[in-house]
Amino acid sequence: xxxxxxxxxxxxxxxxxxxxxxxxxxxxxxxxxxxxxxxxxxxxxxxxxxxxxxxxxxxxxxxxxxxxxxxxxxxxxxxxxxxxxxxxxxxxxxxxxxxxxxxxxxxxxxxxxxxxxxxxxxxxxxxxxxxxxxxxxxxxxxxxxxxxxxxxxxxxxxxxxxxxxxxxxxxxxxxxxxxxxxxxxxxxxxxxxxxxxxxxxxx
Amino acid sequence: xxxxxxxxxxxxxxxxxxxxxxxxxxxxxxxxxxxxxxxxxxxxxxxxxxxxxxxxxxxxxxxxxxxxxxxxxxxxxxxxxxxxxxxxxxxxxxxxxxxxxxxxxxxxxxxxxxxxxxxxxxxxxxxxxxxxxxxxxxxxxxxxxxxxxxxxxxxxxxxxxxxxxxxxxxxxxxxxxxxxxxxxxxxxxxxxxxxxxxxxxxxxxxxxxxxxxxxxxxxxxxxxxxxxxxxxxxxxxxxxxxxxxxxxxxxxxxxxxxxxxxxxxxxxxxxxxxxxxxxxxxxx
Numbered sequence: 170x171x172x173x174x175x176x177x178x179x180x181x182x183x184x185x186x187x188x189x190x191x192x193x194x195x196x197x198x199x200x201x202x203x204x205x206x207x208x209x210x211x212x213x214x215x216x217x218x219x220x221x222x223x224x225x226x227x228x229x230x231x232x233x234x235x236x237x238x239x240x241x242x243x244x245x246x247x248x249x250x251x252x253x254x255x256x257x258x259x260x261x262x263x264x265x266x267x268x269x270x271x272x273x274x275x276x277x278x279x280x281x282x283x284x285x286x287x288x289x290x291x292x293x294x295x296x297x298x299x300x301x302x303x304x305x306x307x308x309x310x311x312x313x314x315x316x317x318x319x320x321x322x323x324x325x326x327x328x329x330x331x332x333x334x335x336x337x338x339x340x341x342x343x344x345x346x347x348x349x350x351x352x353x354x355x356x357x358x359x360x361x362x363x364x365x366x367x368x369x370x371x372x
Numbered sequence: 373x374x375x376x377x378x379x380x381x382x383x384x385x386x387x388x389x390x391x392x393x394x395x396x397x398x399x400x401x402x403x404x405x406x407x408x409x410x411x412x413x414x415x416x417x418x419x420x421x422x423x424x425x426x427x428x429x430x431x432x433x434x435x436x437x438x439x440x441x442x443x444x445x446x447x448x449x450x451x452x453x454x455x456x457x458x459x460x461x462x463x464x465x466x467x468x469x470x471x472x473x474x475x476x477x478x479x480x481x482x483x484x485x486x487x488x489x490x491x492x493x494x495x496x497x498x499x500x501x502x503x504x505x506x507x508x509x510x511x512x513x514x515x516x517x518x519x520x521x522x523x524x525x526x527x528x529x530x531x532x533x534x535x536x537x538x539x540x541x542x543x544x545x546x547x548x549x550x551x552x553x554x555x556x557x558x559x560x561x562x563x564x565x566x567x568x569x570x571x572x573x574x575x576x577x578x579x580x581x582x583x584x585x586x587x588x589x590x591x592x593x594x595x596x597x598x599x600x601x602x603x604x605x606x607x608x609x610x611x612x613x614x615x616x617x618x619x620x621x622x623x624x625x626x627x628x629x630x631x632x633x634x635x636x637x638x639x640x641x642x643x644x645x646x647x648x649x650x651x652x653x654x655x656x
Contacts, residue, residue, distance in 0.1 A: 189409070191412065204481070231433070232433060232434070232472070233433050233472075234430055234433040234435060234470065234471070234472040236470050245429050245430060245433070245470060246424075246429060246430045246431070246432060246433035246435075246472075247433050248420075248432055248433050248434070250434070250515070251515050251518070251548055253548070274515075274547065274550070274606065275546070275547045275548050275606075275607060276546075276547065276607070294606065294608065296412075296413050296416040296417055296420070296605075296606055297515065297547070297550035297606055297637070298417065298420070298431065298432040298434075298513075298550050298637055298638060298639045299416045299417060299419075299420040299432075300420070300424075300430060300431060300432040300433040300434070301420050301423040301424040301427065301429050301430065301431055301432075302416055302419055302420035302423055303433075304429070304433075305423060320473065320476070320482075320483035320485075321472060321473055321483070322433075322472060322473075322474070322483075335412050335416060337409060337412065337608065339608070347409075347608060347609070348546075348607070350609075351546075351602070351603070351604075351607070351608070351609045354602045354609065355543060355546075355601050355602050355603055358600055358601050358602050359540075359543065359601065361600065362539060362597050362600055362601065363536065365597060366532050366535045366536050366539070366597070367532060369532070
C-alpha cells in the first residue's frame with residue numbers, strides 16, 4: 170500500500186503500517202547516528218534536557234552533507250547510513266523517546282524488532298546512497314545540535330521534509346520483517362549456489 | 373595552479389557524476405527486476421543520479437575517503453608536486469564541492485574538518501616506465517568499505533573454495549554495502565597485496581573483463597552465482613545484487629592463498645587525470 174503521511178503521526182496509524190508498504194512523509198524529522206544516539210540516551214538517563222521536541226519525531230539514521238550559505242544551513246545530500254550500527258542503542262532509544270518511525274538502510278536486529286512491537290513503531294528503509302534525492306525533499310534545516318562536539322555527520326539535524334520517500338516499511342509493529350522473509354529465500358538459493366560450485370559450476 | 377584546478381575538477385566530477393558504464397548497467401538492471409520494491413530502489417537511485425548531475429551536487433552524502441591511485445611515470449618532471457597539491461586540492465574541494473568532512477582521529481573521534489589528517493588522503497603510488505602521470509581518484513564510502521574482507525585460504529582447497537568464499541561473503545553482507553555492488557577480488561601476492569589488488573579491481577570499467585580468458589570466465593560465473601542469491605538492490609530482494617565482479621591476481625607463496633574482497637556500492641565514483649610531460653593535463 171502507498172501512503173502520503175503528514176507528521177506527527179498518531180500511534181494507531183503507525184500500527185496500521187505493514188511490511189512492504191511505501192510511504193512519503195511530510196513534516197519534521199531529526200537525524201542521529203552512533204554518537205548522537207549515545208549522547209541522547211546518556212542525557213535522558215542523567216535527566217538532562219533534550220533541547221527539541223523529540224517524542225514521536227521520526228528518527229533518521231543519516232549523516233548529512235551540509236553547507237552554510239548566507240548564515241543559513243543548506244542540505245546538499247542526505248541519504249541514510251547503515252542502521253545496524255545503532256542496534257546496541259535502538260531498543261532503549263525508542264522506549265525512552267517514544268519514537269514511532271525509524272528511517273535508515275539495511276535493517277536492524279531482533280532486539281529492535283521486539284521493541285517496535287512493544288512501542289508500536291516501524292523501521293522504514295530508504296535507498297542507500299540516494300543523497301541528492303533525499304536532499305531535494307528537505308525544505309529547511311530547522312536547527313542543529315552538538316555540531317561542534319560531534320562534527321557534521323554525527324550532529325543532530327532537525328529537518329523539515331516534504332514528501333520524503335519512497336520509504337519502504339521493512340519492519341513493522343507486528344513482528345513482520347522483509348529481511349526475515351528475504352533471508353529464507355536467500356538461504357534456499359544458497360543451497361543451489363553451493364551445489365553449482367561443488368560440481369564445478371556453470372561450465 | 374593548473375594541476376590543482378584539474379584535481380579540483382576531478383574531485384567534483386567524481387562526487388557528482390557517476391561514470392557512464394555504471395549508469396548504463398544500472399539502467400539495464402531495472403529492466404531485469406520483477407519485484408516492485410527492487411524497481412523502486414533502482415528508480416530512486418537513477419533519479420538521484422540525474423539530480424546530482426544536473427545540480428552538480430554530490431550523489432551521496434558520504435563523499436568518501438579521497439583515495440588517489442597514481443601511476444607515476446619515473447620520467448615525469450612533476451612527481452614532487454603531487455603530494456602537497458593533492459592535499460591542497462582536497463582541502464579546497466571539501467569547502468567548495470562540498471565534500472563531507474570524513475576524516476576522524478581513530479582514538480579521539482575528532483573530525484579534522486578538512487578531509488586531511490595522518491595518512492589522509494590516501495595516496496597509492498605505482499611506478500611506471502613512462503613520462504606520464506595517471507591519477508585515478510576513488511572516493512570510497514564507509515558503508516561499502518566496512519564490507520571488505522581478507523581471507524587466508526588453504527591452497528589445497530582449490531578454485532571452488534575461492535568461489536565459495538567470495539559468493540558467501542558478498543551474500544552475507546546483504547544490503548549493507550548498498551547493492552547492487554561491484555565486487556573487487558584480489559588473489560595471491562600476500563595479505564596486503566591481495567587487498568590492494570581487490571581495491572584496484574573496482575577501478576576497472578564495468579563490462580571490461582579481465583584480459584585473460586579463464587579469469588574473465590570466472591568473473592562472469594561469480595557474477596551469475598551472486599545474482600542468483602536474490603539479495604537484490606539494497607538487500608530488499610531482486611535479481612541484481614552485483615553489477616560486476618572484477619578479479620586481479622598475483623603469484624603467491626606455495627603455502628598461502630590470500631583472497632582479498634573489496635565491495636563498492638552502486639555509487640561507484642571515479643575520475644581520472646593524465647599529466648603529460650609537456651605539462652598538459654586531461655581530466656576524464
